[in-house]
Amino acid sequence: MTTSSRYRSRAPRSEDGEEKDYVGFATLPNQVHRKSVKKGFDFTLMVAGESGLGKSTLVNSLFLTDLHKDRKLLNAEERISQTVEITKHTVDIEEKGVKLKLTIVDTPGFGDAVNNTECWRAVTGYIDQQFEHYFRDESGLNRKNIQDNRVHCCLYFIPPFGHGLRPVDIEFMKALQDKVNVVPLIAKADCLTPTEIKKLKERLREEIDKYGIKIYQFPDCDSDEDEDFKRQDKELKDSTPFAVIGSNTVVETRGQRVRGRLYPWGIVEVENPAHCDFVKLRNILIRTHMHDLKDITSDCHYENYRAQCIQTMTSKMNADKRVESPIPLLPLSTPNDEAEKLIKKKDEELKRMQQMLQKMQQQMHEQDL
């Protein structure tokens, strides 16, 4: 179901075929469609997770291209003290006249070192940098060609070998939840039987709630949609986080050539909804919610960043302009008890003197009158 079919302009015709008072702005959606096709779209996707969880394979499967041709993987001894890098690949792909500039941001080295304290620093730094860049462009004088490099979505890969979220997963998602839309995925799901997948998903949902991690929520469908759509939507929401399998190879099964993985005991089909949630992920990411992700990034995360930025800038300015207090304060070191008592006594004397002064002033004032 494409958007254009929903909004096809229908001129209301009466029985005798005469056009009623038809203004014509019902064609606006078509105009939007045409313009956007001409302008082209861009989308930045970040993938994060430990090495060996199938991130690159999944990206290749999602966009049906081979993005990582000559990848050099590090050996284990080189990874002992590895730092996290950020790499970017940009490709231009086209489908039915719609152009998409796709940027994939990869985070090699995340979680690979022996000591992974604050390994997400590089990632949050990169996202902030993109926000800052856009902020500067937006506040600049010439705003014709603003390039939107902000990260629209972050796919976080959770290993299926454990019993749920690990501390590094929780820390990473918490650090990123306010900066980007986080979509957690269960990677390499072909090592889990259907019951295990269900259990793990429940566990993950529970833990995400427990630790208050804000992941990307699909917007609720309108109440006037038909029942079928609502049911699908509910199914979709119940099957998060998605359990995905990726593949770089094409295998032959049941007379068809599909992307899949060949095992001695069977063939896993990537696009078979009974085998994994890859199709659901693809639909969400590309076919239905891509624009929603972009909207939330610019309306929510970017606006938060911008407000924060401006606040820090103005508070800095105020701090510089603060008036110096006229009374030079004597810095007192840690007072002993005796000294404190003496000081108190002196304070009281001073106060009494001040009061007497005031009385005298008042007297003089009265006598003046």
Added chain:
Amino acid sequence: MAARDVDVFSNEEKRILSLGGHVGFDSLPDQLVSKSVRQGFCFNILCVGETGIGKSTLMNTLFNTMFENEEASHYQNGVYLRPRTYDLQESNVHLKLTIVDTVGFGDQINKEDSYKPIVDYIDTQFENYLQEELKIKRFLFNYHDTRIHICLYFIAPTGHSLKSLDLVTMKKLDSKVNIIPIIAKADTISKSELHKFKIKIMSELVSNGVQIYQFPTDDEAVSEINASMNAHLPFAVVGSMEEVKVGNKTVRARQYPWGVVQVENESHCDFVKLREMLTRVNMEDLREQTHARHYELYRRCKLEEMGFKDAYPDSQPFSLQETYEAKRKEFLEDLQRNEEEMRQMFVNKVKETEAELKEKERELHDKFEQLKRMHQEEKRKVEEKRKDLDEEMNAFNRKKVAAETLSLSQPLKKDKDKKKIFKEEPMSSLAMAIEGSAFK
């Protein structure tokens, strides 16, 4: 024969005799076997791997028993070892099996110290055995040997290579225990990927000098099978205790929507190979290696630390007892010296702190004095101003009084005159005012 010295015997050549008939000492191995069976066997396995990688399930599958186990949580803040001992029996052979689990391994964000608890545990078991051996009255035949005979290292099936934590941990363990690396949850890797993965792992282990356990090839009976198994390391295993019906048999397997992975099917995974190697062929060799190689290494290092040396053939043999006493005395002296030092340090510190405090007190006092002085100054100034003010007030009062008296004494005079008189006789009125005030 009895009159000859021992020395003469060692210079003689050993003669080989051929037997005339059946003597019967070929039953010696059988006697040994029946004694061992009576005594029972003991085997200790250490499973090292991330939480949730399948250690408990594999143990269950290997020994075909449901050992009770709760799931471990991911949020331990350190690595703990959890030893559990079970008594198993198969035909008439008793096995005392101890399975040691690492809880919390690989879960922390900073894993630099993850290997330490494991190394400490292995050393402790060696130490216990050493202590028992060094005792005067010892019960070695009855001793429950807790030394780890084998460490199964579970590698996560990433498909690329070893993780950095795996490499660091295996390097620390390879000189203390027999390591067999296994690829866990191997039903997530396809055959071609598996081949590449195994090669990569072995090359990384070799290039980093990690010595894993090699199945012995010196015994002709098992050398062939061991050699072929050595080529299959690391074993890719799948564990499961669930029974699934395949064809007309019920086997242990994992059921997926796309197929069934059978645990005991050699083309699906290497579980059968691991079981063969571990329990059916090489268990005894593992125990021997632990005792002869790893334990002896530990013992040598420990005793060298304590200062014992091997007796040279031409010097007097050392008495363990004497050396031990000497070491003990030295140690006590050291202890005393340290205590003295610490006491000295403590006294010094106290003196220092006292001096500091006194200094601070003095400073405070100074400041206080300064404040007081300032205060006095202010007071004096205020007093002066007050005096000035008083004087002015008085002057004004006098003027007022003078003006009043003047107006009283000459009420009918005109203003001008008043003024004139005022001007003409200012001195006299002032004089009067002064007089007046003098009386007040």
